[in-house]
Amino acid sequence: MKDYDVIVIGGGLLGCFAARNLCRRKMHIALLEAREDVCTGISRANTAIVYPGYDHKPGTLKAEMCVRANARFDALCRELDVPFSRCGSLMVSYGEKADAVLKKKYENGQSMGVPGLRLLSGEEARKKEPALAEGVSTALYAATAGTVNPWELGIAACENAAANGAELCLNTRVLNIRRAAEGYRVETDRGDFSCRALVNCAGLGADRVQGLLFPTPVHISPDAADYLILDRAAKNKPAHIIQYEPEDDGKGFNAVPTVEGSLLLGPSKRKNETDYAVNAEGLSFVRKRAGQVLPGLDLQDTIRSFAAVRPNPQRSDGSSIGSFVIDNPGPGFWSLIGIKTPGLTCADELGRFVSDKIAAELGAEENPVFNPCRTGIRRARDLSLSERVALVRENAAYGEILCHCEDVTKAEVLEAIRRGADSVDGVKRRVGAGMGRCQGSRCERAVMELLAEALDIPVAAVRKNGPGSEILEGGHGKN
Ligand SMILES: Cc1cc2nc3c(=O)[nH]c(=O)nc-3n(C[C@H](O)[C@H](O)[C@H](O)COP(=O)(O)OP(=O)(O)OC[C@H]3O[C@@H](n4cnc5c(N)ncnc54)[C@H](O)[C@@H]3O)c2cc1C
Numbered sequence: 001m002k003d004y005d006v007i008v009i010g011g012g013l014l015g016c017f018a019a020r021n022l023c024r025r026k027m028h029i030a031l032l033e034a035r036e037d038v039c040t041g042i043s044r045a046n047t048a049i050v051y052p053g054y055d056h057k058p059g060t061l062k063a064e065m066c067v068r069a070n071a072r073f074d075a076l077c078r079e080l081d082v083p084f085s086r087c088g089s090l091m092v093s094y095g096e097k098a099d100a101v102l103k104k105k106y107e108n109g110q111s112m113g114v115p116g117l118r119l120l121s122g123e124e125a126r127k128k129e130p131a132l133a134e135g136v137s138t139a140l141y142a143a144t145a146g147t148v149n150p151w152e153l154g155i156a157a158c159e160n161a162a163a164n165g166a167e168l169c170l171n172t173r174v175l176n177i178r179r180a181a182e183g184y185r186v187e188t189d190r191g192d193f194s195c196r197a198l199v200n201c202a203g204l205g206a207d208r209v210q211g212l213l214f215p216t217p218v219h220i221s222p223d224a225a226d227y228l229i230l231d232r233a234a235k236n237k238p239a240h241i242i243q244y245e246p247e248d249d250g251k252g253f254n255a256v257p258t259v260e261g262s263l264l265l266g267p268s269k270r271k272n273e274t275d276y277a278v279n280a281e282g283l284s285f286v287r288k289r290a291g292q293v294l295p296g297l298d299l300q301d302t303i304r305s306f307a308a309v310r311p312n313p314q315r316s317d318g319s320s321i322g323s324f325v326i327d328n329p330g331p332g333f334w335s336l337i338g339i340k341t342p343g344l345t346c347a348d349e350l351g352r353f354v355s356d357k358i359a360a361e362l363g364a365e366e367n368p369v370f371n372p373c374r375t376g377i378r379r380a381r382d383l384s385l386s387e388r389v390a391l392v393r394e395n396a397a398y399g400e401i402l403c404h405c406e407d408v409t410k411a412e413v414l415e416a417i418r419r420g421a422d423s424v425d426g427v428k429r430r431v432g433a434g435m436g437r438c439q440g441s442r443c444e445r446a447v448m449e450l451l452a453e454a455l456d457i458p459v460a461a462v463r464k465n466g467p468g469s470e471i472l473e474g475g476h477g478k479n
Helices: 013-022 061-080 096-112 122-128 150-163 203-211 280-293 347-362 385-394 410-418 424-431 444-455
Strands: 002-009 029-032 089-093 117-121 138-142 146-148 167-169 174-180 183-188 191-200 219-230 241-245 253-257 263-266 302-314 325-330 333-337 401-403
Touching (some): 002 183, 002 347, 013 029, 013 191, 029 150, 061 096, 061 347, 089 096, 089 122, 096 241, 150 167, 191 203, 203 219, 203 333, 241 280, 253 280, 263 280, 325 347, 333 347, 401 444, 410 424, 410 444
Parallel strands (some): 002 029, 191 333
Antiparallel strands (some): 219 302, 253 263
């Protein structure tokens, strides 16, 4: 049996940041992930907004964490060498009822000390963002809102945790947890582990993981959401994140200019749906909202659609819980259950929170050699022509472009594989090969051949993958 001070269950954003922050102390850490890679669950399919913090109830941990997390985001992304765009957001309304909602959010934000908030008239809003439909009555401008690639951030945190000594155990599903003399015994499909403390970050399965040993205060009631992505060449894209507050009681809508240059539109909301398959009705809702708010967009520029699943936490009477659920049902046992928006924004804060609690419980000392910095994969497309030429002289594989849509070279794909990508999807999530207009139809074969060679398997055996329904295995609804 392998012994650790702390085991983190689940390699999504929350688990990766919990592991990274636990490494700040002298502790032996393992991260157990059921799937073949990290950040393939909720963390790969969401709206990608780094929220300013005006949206949450003042005084709650969620609101406080969000404001603090937002202020730290530039520094965090510098440490992890991940692109972050602080593009600002405009939440827009088209009538009195929604105007009042925006005013309330503004007041919330003021009381929370959110910097850079302004209420704009419709005219001011359209001046700032000419792509908006006419008739805007009010806009709440938040200068500190931004966007990040969620899985890139999570993978970076995981790489940094591993560089600081955390052990990553992929394809390792937790099946049972028992009490042990000095902590917990964690039984998995890859053998047993023991630990003094445990962090449960199992995403959609977090209620069930806690339920293996303790009662759970909430159950996850999932629902699904649909999104569209427009090509970076699409015309009339907004420069800011646009959030639409509807006048009726319907669902709002976001348009997010991503760090890759594409435009993310969505989400829809579908009750009690639990799989990652898109739904025609959901997508037509997203198209309708896009047409209402950003009428100059040409939806023919759509390059892909995807679905996400929300882990809504509910009490046993079915009532929903609006805040983060952080539970500590036994000594050294911490659960993050049903962490929805702004879980991406707050992933590092939540990781710090649980790691501080555990360090205090275990009496762990600071780790004097913890290094918070990680170097990302060198991207040829970010270089000037002369820098690029110099790089090709150093490494000829930087001269071979495999993904023409996203300008990804063979050298970058090889580096993604060296860092742990073992499927087409794993490469895509590390260097973006296949994410562009042709969605991999030109580069997929070349990526598969490189994977086959590196993994020493036939090309036909190379996995493509995508968000897996097995994430929901044994759990909710359909699956
Ligand atoms: C539709 C949607 C939009 C969102 N938009 C935003 C946004 O714009 N901004 C923002 O700040 N936040 C946003 N969020 C929230 C954010 O995406 C999540 O809070 C965050 O990704 C949660 O990550 P996680 O680590 O909890 O879950 P996951 O990423 O799902 O990770 C959990 C992991 O646990 C693993 N696992 C499960 N069971 C076991 C087991 N038994 N053994 C081992 N491993 C197991 C799974 O395989 C999975 O990899 C959004 C969320 C949703 C759903």
